[in-house]
Amino acid sequence: MPPKVDLNKCDGCQAQDEPLCEQVCPGNLMTLGENAKAYCRELRDCWDCMSCTKVCPKGAIDTRVPYQLGYHGASLTPMMGTNSVTWTCVDLNGNVERFRVKTRGRYGE
């Protein structure tokens, strides 16, 4: 399910012409609207790769978990460290699971 942008948090990467989510989206789906907030312009084409969710410096983007994986209420939230991503997975019953995944090469020496 496609990314949802929290309009209160998104600052449009400070009104620059290409926000970060637009830069990282492999499908070139994210862009800035007239209100200078990011949105996904072709919801059906989103692959749920979560690149935009991970990269957003304001934490304004949420990727809804596809219903095949978890019904409404479930969520998957990444938190980016310097060389790790910490995932929090909440299912529809509110059970929480967390994973810390080391990433290699993101921040070299």
Next chain:
Amino acid sequence: MPTKPGIALALWDQGGALARALDLDAFAAALAKLSGVAGLWRPADLEGGLEELAQAFREGRADRLLMLGRATPAQRDLIWRRLSATGLNPHLVHWLDLQEESALPPGFPSEPRRKKALLITKMHLADLRLARPLMPVAVPAEPTALVVGGGVAGLGAALALAKAGVEVHLAERTSALGGKVALLSGFYPLGCDPACGLSFTLEALRATGKARLHTLSELAEISGGPGAFRAVLRRRPGHVDPERCDGCGACAEACPVQLPDLAEWWQDEPPLNAQAFALAGAPAKAIGPTGNPALGTSYRVLRERCPEGCDACVAACPAGAVRLDEDESRLEVGAGAVILATGWDPYPLSRLTEYGYPRSRRVVGNLEMEGLLSERGLPSLAGLLGAEGKPPALGFVQCAGSRDLAHLPYCSGVCCSATLKQARRLKQLWPELTVYIFYQDMRTPGFEEDLYRDVAAMEGVVFVRGLPAGVREQDQDGRLALRCEDAYAGRELKLSLDLLVLAGGMTPSPGAAELGGLLGLPAGPHGFFPAHLQCHPEESGRSGVFAAGCAREPMNVARSLESAARAALAALPFMQGEAWLAPHLPQLDQGKCDQCKRCVEECPFGSWSLDERGFPRLDLARCRQCGICMGSCPLTAISLPNRTVNQTAKAVEVLGEGTAFAGKEPVILAFLCRHDALIAARAAAAAGLALPPGVVLWPLNCAGSLNNALVADALSLGVDGVFIGGCAEDQCHFREGSRLAGRRSRDLGDKLAQMRLEPERVRFAHLGIGDAGRFAELVGEYAAALRALGPNPFRM
């Protein structure tokens, strides 16, 4: 095979504080086993004890040093002098006072205490291991200054710089030098004629042979950065060649145009009451001298006043100096630094509708009063004061349009003393004159109080607490009738006055806003250019641009001159051929950069711009090395050398692996701004205030330099809470750091809530440098809150 040089560890425990707090031998043994450590030294004294340590650096066994223990700044200097001869780089030396770092919490059993001390040492070792030797960076610095504004501050700064051997270009918008000060009839408290000081300055400036004074010139364009500005000055035509004109006056005699009023005396669009200036007796031809004659005559033509086809002045000039067809010209100059001395403008008093300015010729501003009190103005003034048979009386309205939310909210600080000076002069000239001073508060700081007392003691000077209402011209004799509620006497006064002087305040000069836009200089709330008035008054919001005089804030002449000297002194390093910069200049990893431009947006000093490929490029000399860009980068592509994200990440990793030291206590990683919060925290720890045993301090260059990724690291590695300490919001030395840090930590708190973690695991607080007790309190509360939340689910 020679081994790679390692880190020399030195235990410096002259006072014995460490030995009292720890089993020092066991601690030393544990230290010596740490990886990357070339050896452990325990110098016993400052003399021979350091020799062995120095030997290790000389022999290449070690190339960096971690000093553990407490030393005064004098001892540190001495130790550094002993060791610097070995070729050790100063940026590879870390001092770690374990007690100050709260590594030895009192009331913690000795075993965990040693563990904590060891852990903190390991964190600093991890940081130091990745440090690189650094050298100051030189950038070219052109030995030329550009001073914008030819008033008293601009001339003062130009003289200071010219005397220091710098070439100075001074651009003055009007046709005359001296600015507003040249219009004054006397300074308080002595009553000196300002032309005296100004002509002295001008003469000294010309004597240096270093200054080029461009009148009628404005800054049109500017590019480049500190050390290498390129500026274009635009010169409006004056139509008289200053190199040929000898000021004989033949042209003015020949000129057929008699101007009805003063169109241009000191600038093209006088915001002053033209009527009053005409009274002051000004040049009245379309060609003539401008400015204060004591400062040297400079002729110009008011071309827009010339009758069509007239060239009487051209024919009359014996020197052939008149150039009626002269055009605007442009001059490109290079400059190492820019001094902004654009001065002030009187508040437009016509906005004070209640006083009838400028409709009545009997209502004038305080600057016009200066004109009337000058030699040329005195006859007009005498004419105004002499009404048939009635005793002459004159009133001053203080704070006319100042300290008033509908006009200027601030106090200009000079108008009270200026009024007293004018009142004293008036009483000297006309002892029988009655002077009313209507005021809210008389503000005469410092020795100006003497002037106030002198004037208050004069007979015929009446201070009325209250502002006049209902000023109108009486029909019969043209004098002013006004009413005023006297708050102290508790009654209404009805007065008949010859003249009312409005003591108006100062506003930024009209060109200032435009100039600020040109230089990218953020203006303060009132349109002046203050940056950090408390500590660095000369600094503007842009490196290499310095504000002097009233461009910075309203001030009197003496303070203007001082501020000019201060600005010149601060500008000088940018004009020495080369400028030396500290080596913590942020570096961008283009491989990681996604061109989001957040660094460009968030840098408070405009140091980043985009290169032709869209990557951020740093103007080295503009950068203040705060690290706010490092904190802003969502991809952590920017790092300050030896303060890198990676170094801190490694230290955080060490902490994450060692959270067990605190037992059941919450582990708090306190990221603290090294200018304020860290000093407060260290003072708290050194004073033995009760800090939670699990708190670990980590220095930041500015709270704004903390990247959220590091906080995420700490939390995902099991640190229970991250405390971020920044300066008070409006006190951040780097302007925006504290504010940005607060905003970023709130963003992260929201993320934590999404993660079903408690947002309180990140806490941001403003701390002052003296807030040791408050730090202990805040961090104690925080530990209690974290205890209530329970351990971080990531804690191992």
